[in-house]
Amino acid sequence: MNPAIRPRSLFIALSLLLALALWGSLALGPVSLPLGDTLQAALRLLGLTLGGSELNQAQLIVGQIRMPRTLLGLAVGAVLALCGVAMQGLFRNPLADPGLIGVSSGAALGAAIAIVGGAAFGGIPEAIAPYLLSLCAFVGGLGVTALVYRLGRRDGQTSVVTMLLAGIALNALAFACIGLFTYLADDATLRTLTFWNLGSLNGASYARLWPLLLVTFAVAFWLPRRARALNALLLGESEARHLGFEVERLKRELVFCTALGVGAAVAAAGMIGFIGLVVPHLVRLLVGPDHRILLPASMLAGASLLLLADLAARLVLAPAELPIGIVTALIGAPFFLYLLMRGR
Amino acid sequence: MLQAEALSIRRGGRTVLEGVDLALQPGRVLGVLGPNGAGKSTLLGALSGELAPAQGHVRLHGQPLDEWSGSERARCLAVLPQSSTLSFGFRVEDVVAMGRLPHATGLLRDREIVEAALQAADAAHLHGRSYLALSGGERQRVHLARVLAQLWPGAEGQTLLLDEPTSMLDPLHQHSILQATRAFASQGAAVLVILHDLNLAARYCDRLLLLQDGRPQALGPPDEVLRPEPLKQVFGLDVLIQRHPEQGHPLIVVR
Numbered sequence: 001m002n003p004a005i006r007p008r009s010l011f012i013a014l015s016l017l018l019a020l021a022l023w024g025s026l027a028l029g030p031v032s033l034p035l036g037d038t039l040q041a042a043l044r045l046l047g048l049t050l051g052g053s054e055l056n057q058a059q060l061i062v063g064q065i066r067m068p069r070t071l072l073g074l075a076v077g078a079v080l081a082l083c084g085v086a087m088q089g090l091f092r093n094p095l096a097d098p099g100l101i102g103v104s105s106g107a108a109l110g111a112a113i114a115i116v117g118g119a120a121f122g123g124i125p126e127a128i129a130p131y132l133l134s135l136c137a138f139v140g141g142l143g144v145t146a147l148v149y150r151l152g153r154r155d156g157q158t159s160v161v162t163m164l165l166a167g168i169a170l171n172a173l174a175f176a177c178i179g180l181f182t183y184l185a186d187d188a189t190l191r192t193l194t195f196w197n198l199g200s201l202n203g204a205s206y207a208r209l210w211p212l213l214l215v216t217f218a219v220a221f222w223l224p225r226r227a228r229a230l231n232a233l234l235l236g237e238s239e240a241r242h243l244g245f246e247v248e249r250l251k252r253e254l255v256f257c258t259a260l261g262v263g264a265a266v267a268a269a270g271m272i273g274f275i276g277l278v279v280p281h282l283v284r285l286l287v288g289p290d291h292r293i294l295l296p297a298s299m300l301a302g303a304s305l306l307l308l309a310d311l312a313a314r315l316v317l318a319p320a321e322l323p324i325g326i327v328t329a330l331i332g333a334p335f336f337l338y339l340l341m342r343g344r
Numbered sequence: 345m346l347q348a349e350a351l352s353i354r355r356g357g358r359t360v361l362e363g364v365d366l367a368l369q370p371g372r373v374l375g376v377l378g379p380n381g382a383g384k385s386t387l388l389g390a391l392s393g394e395l396a397p398a399q400g401h402v403r404l405h406g407q408p409l410d411e412w413s414g415s416e417r418a419r420c421l422a423v424l425p426q427s428s429t430l431s432f433g434f435r436v437e438d439v440v441a442m443g444r445l446p447h448a449t450g451l452l453r454d455r456e457i458v459e460a461a462l463q464a465a466d467a468a469h470l471h472g473r474s475y476l477a478l479s480g481g482e483r484q485r486v487h488l489a490r491v492l493a494q495l496w497p498g499a500e501g502q503t504l505l506l507d508e509p510t511s512m513l514d515p516l517h518q519h520s521i522l523q524a525t526r527a528f529a530s531q532g533a534a535v536l537v538i539l540h541d542l543n544l545a546a547r548y549c550d551r552l553l554l555l556q557d558g559r560p561q562a563l564g565p566p567d568e569v570l571r572p573e574p575l576k577q578v579f580g581l582d583v584l585i586q587r588h589p590e591q592g593h594p595l596i597v598v599r
Contacts, residue, residue: 239428
């Protein structure tokens with residue numbers, strides 16, 4: 001698995017891909033907009049006015065619908081890919097993924113408890129709902145991450161098999177609880193729950209966006225600072241310690257960071273699987289496992305792939321819309337099988 | 345200098361190491377011998393700070409090991425574990441370069457050191473290969489190069505701990521790797537190496553520590569330690585001691 005291309009070429013290619021995905025996400029849909037109008041409408045959102053032509057419709061569509069949705073996709077894709085890298089580094093296994101080991105479903109369970117519990121108490125006030133949901137999803141994700149990590153460890157070694165099996169059990173448990181809530185829920189709550197389980201960028205609003213953007217910035221700022229420590233951790237925990245890194249603290253930080261990132265992503269867009277698994281893998285195939293390159297490159301690739309998957313979800317059955325979680329699973333699950341068959 | 349005083353380690357309610365007094369000497373190679381489960385790796389774990397002593401102390405330059413900051417300690421104490429679980433496709437030179445993580449000597453100097461360390465571990469020809477494509481013995485040499493790079497070029501005040509560095513090597517490399525270790529020690533570093541082969545230990549170590557059931561049975565030069573009585577007592581082996589015809593060190597032959 002020697003690097004196939006130079007990091008610089010990869011970053012250029014990924015930036016172009018991201019630009020393409022951004023353009024598609026803003027311009028394409030039930031009403032397609034010309035590139036010029038899209039750009040001008042986007043710039044007007046930032047308070048810059050170029051040219052005087054009337055752009056009311058484009059401005060409305062981009063400003064109210066597509067821009068929040070695009071930003072949501074950008075943040076969700078970036079943070080899921082980053083958390084995927086963090087998980088794979090923490091477990092020192094390229095098959096670890098927030099979805100496979102139950103972090104996403106734990107977060108979804110947290111969100112479901114908030115939704116159904118909130119409805120039982122007469123609804124959560126609009127103003128705090130996004131923050132409360134994020135918090136509950138974060139706590140759910142943190143609980144499951146910590147539990148999987150504890151279960152997967154014996155005598156200072158992390159057993160991948162135990163970890164994956166524990167993930168299966170915790171996934172099943174979380175889904176059973178979510179199923180229970182679904183059974184108990186009324187019609188309105190049911191719709192929200194279904195949305196959470198399948199994942200969707202539909203109905204993005206700036207209010208739901210802020211907590212996620214905040215978390216994404218924090219994760220994107222913090223994780224690359226640990227790139228060298230993550231590289232050393234891949235050698236093994238004691239090896240990393242012998243190289244002078246504070247491994248226990250690093251592991252706690254990684255668990256916290258993943259729970260925070262996945263929790264915020266799930267709270268904002270529901271469960272979107274396989275981005276955290278597939279993206280770091282693809283990037284590793286291209287430039288090797290060095291986290292100093294892997295982390296930023298995965299962030300760019302994750303954001304681009306999620307926007308493209310969302311575009312597919314919007315366009316395939318237009319004017320109806322597929323939940324994006326279905327799209328990523330349809331692409332991601334066969335890819336996961338392919339990775340398994342490659343005989344690691 | 346690394347020093348253990350009245351060191352005892354308990355694991356799972358059992359005392360697995362007891363009463364070890366040991367001081368590694370600069371420029372010298374200390375070999376640790378003993379049957380399976382005698383506490384060799386436990387001793388190495390305690391000396392490297394992985395295992396907390398139940399009694400006694402481990403001091404590095406007079407200061408207890410757990411009072412050292414991680415990166416300062418890593419600049420003067422390097423450890424090669426028995427096996428590694430690296431399952432990512434780093435290139436060989438990237439693995440060795442991880443030995444330079446505790447340092448800030450710059451990319452160019454680090455690259456020179458990585459090359460020199462690979463050369464010393466007879467692994468220079470593996471440059472550019474993916475770690476995952478290597479054989480077990482080749483991987484072991486790459487990791488040896490990594491810990492050599494961590495202390496390169498080796499100086500008085502530095503300590504290198506090796507847990508069975510020859511376990512997966514062919515006969516030629518068993519010798520060349522221990523020769524390289526000796527050459528590294530001659531720069532001033534203190535070396536502790538766990539070995540299973542008595543004849544390799546006799547040839548390449550200045551002193552030997554014989555462990556049995558977690559207790560030191562003998563500590564001294566190979567001539568003193570490698571005698572029929574202690575070996576019978578510790579390993580249950582009947583041996584004849586001869587002399588190497590050219591090198592003069594003890595040669596152990598099982599009867």
